[in-house]
Amino acid sequence: xxxxxxxxxxxxxxxxxxxxxxxxxxxxxxxxxxxxxxxxxxxxxxxxxxxxxxxxxxxxxxxxxxxxxxxxxxxxxxxxxxxxxxxxxxxxxxxxxxxxxxxxxxxxxxxxxxxxxxxxxxxxxxxxxxxxxxxxxxxxxxxxxxxxxxxxxxxxxxxxxxxxxxxxxxxxxxxxxxxxxxxxxxxxxxxxxxxxxxxxxxxxxxxxxxxxxxxxxxxxxxxxxxxxxxxxxx
Amino acid sequence: xxxxxxxxxxxxxxxxxxxxxxxxxxxxxxxxxxxxxxxxxxxxxxxxxxxxxxxxxxxxxxxxxxxxxxxxxxxxxxxxxxxxxxxxxxxxxxxxxxxxxxxxxxxxxxxxxxxxxxxxxxxxxxxxxxxxxxxxxxxxxxxxxxxxxxxxxxxxxxxxxxxxxxxxxxxxxxxxxxxxxxxxxxxxxxxxxxxxxxxxxxxxxxxxxxxxxxxxxxxxxxxxxxxxxxxxxxxxxx
Numbered sequence: 420x421x422x423x424x425x426x427x428x429x430x431x432x433x434x435x436x437x438x439x440x441x442x443x444x445x446x447x448x449x450x451x452x453x454x455x456x457x458x459x460x461x462x463x464x465x466x467x468x469x470x471x472x473x474x475x476x477x478x479x480x481x482x483x484x485x486x487x488x489x490x491x492x493x494x495x496x497x498x499x500x501x502x503x504x505x506x507x508x509x510x511x512x513x514x515x516x517x518x519x520x521x522x523x524x525x526x527x528x529x530x531x532x533x534x535x536x537x538x539x540x541x542x543x544x545x546x547x548x549x550x551x552x553x554x555x556x557x558x559x560x561x562x563x564x565x566x567x568x569x570x571x572x573x574x575x576x577x578x579x580x581x582x583x584x585x586x587x588x589x590x591x592x593x594x595x596x597x598x599x600x601x602x603x604x605x606x607x608x609x610x611x612x613x614x615x616x617x618x619x620x621x622x623x624x625x626x627x628x629x630x631x632x633x634x635x636x637x638x639x640x641x642x643x644x645x646x647x648x649x650x651x652x653x
Numbered sequence: 654x655x656x657x658x659x660x661x662x663x664x665x666x667x668x669x670x671x672x673x674x675x676x677x678x679x680x681x682x683x684x685x686x687x688x689x690x691x692x693x694x695x696x697x698x699x700x701x702x703x704x705x706x707x708x709x710x711x712x713x714x715x716x717x718x719x720x721x722x723x724x725x726x727x728x729x730x731x732x733x734x735x736x737x738x739x740x741x742x743x744x745x746x747x748x749x750x751x752x753x754x755x756x757x758x759x760x761x762x763x764x765x766x767x768x769x770x771x772x773x774x775x776x777x778x779x780x781x782x783x784x785x786x787x788x789x790x791x792x793x794x795x796x797x798x799x800x801x802x803x804x805x806x807x808x809x810x811x812x813x814x815x816x817x818x819x820x821x822x823x824x825x826x827x828x829x830x831x832x833x834x835x836x837x838x839x840x841x842x843x844x845x846x847x848x849x850x851x852x853x854x855x856x857x858x859x860x861x862x863x864x865x866x867x868x869x870x871x872x873x874x875x876x877x878x879x880x881x882x883x884x885x886x887x888x889x890x891x
Contacts, residue, residue: 452823454823454825454826455793455794455795455796455821455822455823455826456793456795456796502794502821503794542692553666554692555691555692555693555696556691556696556738556739556817557690557691557692558691558692560691561691579821582820582821583691583738583817583820583821583849584691584849585688585689585690585691585849585888586849586851586888586889586890587690587887587888587889587890588690588691589849590890591890611821611822611823611826613823613824614824649825650823650824650825651824652823652824652825652827652828
């Protein structure tokens with residue numbers, strides 16, 4: 420579904436990604452783990468067209484997307500839920516969700532989609548008319564996820580969805596991600612909660628200093644001595 | 654000795670009681686944790702202590718002296734510093750200048766006495782010594798949070814309020830952050846911290862208070878909180 424080959428990305432003169440190649444098959448949950456600053460978010464930004472690579476290619480469902488602008492990529496069915504929420508703070512919860520339904524095919528069914536999202540996050544329904552800035556941090560995170568799903572994506576990229584969530588909600592969020600996959604949505608997941616992430620994902624890549632250094636099924640990585648020491652804190 | 658006390662602390666947002674009649678205290682030298690579901694009123698309580706928001710009713714005292722009613726800068730000068738859940742830094746200034754600004758603000762120092770050496774020591778203390786000249790906006794979120802801690806420490810507080818330092822950290826990074834919190838306490842600074850990472854909060858706190866819908870539903874040592882039926886039901890899950 421997504422095929423990345425030999426990607427190099429720069430911020431100005433600083434090279435942030437080095438020769439990154441990665442593959443995601445349909446209806447997989449693929450995790451991307453690594454320390455803060457390793458380049459994980461940069462990889463997501465490169466896939467979603469926020470930044471463009473200096474070399475290499477990104478193919479989504481057989482089409483090159485590495486030179487497309489973000490809005491075209493969203494329309495093709497690839498949604499990016501960025502780190503740090505990035506909500507429209509002076510808009511209501513419901514308006515934020517509507518903004519996520521930007522592609523015309525999604526706009527037609529936005530009522531139905533938002534009802535589904537309110538079922539998943541009932542607190543958002545209670546707060547539907549409130550300005551996004553008045554939500555608690557955790558509620559804002561839920562809204563960011565909901566907004567990302569409003570475009571009815573085929574592939575959804577989550578950048579630290581558990582950030583700032585209470586333990587009980589965090590468990591729910593991981594269940595939700597799993598259920599999205601069961602509905603046929605392919606998932607690329609960045610998460611610092613490595614143990615729980617490797618529990619729900621099928622495969623994972625480990626990134627360090629802008630390079631992918633390890634790849635494998637989660638069962639295999641959970642047993643890997645290096646992963647245990649560097650990422651599981653064991 | 655109680656360094657911070659709150660009695661009947663209450664705040665409304667419109668008709669919603671964000672913090673409702675909460676009594677609490679923080680003992681000098683302890684690490685006091687504040688947990689609760691998202692939207693429980695934790696950050697609001699921090700905002701009330703630091704006067705970013707004004708109480709509707711109740712009293713907050715620092716070292717026996719009423720501080721509710723003071724302005725945020727006055728509270729900071731009394732010796733209460735804080736960090737923010739969504740980081741508040743000066744993005745275009747270097748990391749070192751961010752810390753120097755904190756040092757200038759805190760007590761009664763003049764501009765000339767804010768020494769770069771002091772800033773460098775604090776950057777080193779939070780493991781950011783290599784980042785001194787980097788514009789704060791270019792730091793990763795985790796490093797921005799550490800920078801905020803350094804800037805807050807530069808005001809020479811006796812009490813530090815930390816709002817979610819551990820969010821978004823790998824287990825290994827979480828251990829480093831726990832170590833940082835412990836080292837701050839070992840400097841003699843009392844800590845009042847909001848955190849969702851259970852391993853961290855259970856690992857470093859002496860006592861923990863739990864808020865739910867703005868009300869205090871539990872308070873006690875980590876073991877009591879971890880096994881409280883009520884806390885498991887509304888917060889921990891499973």
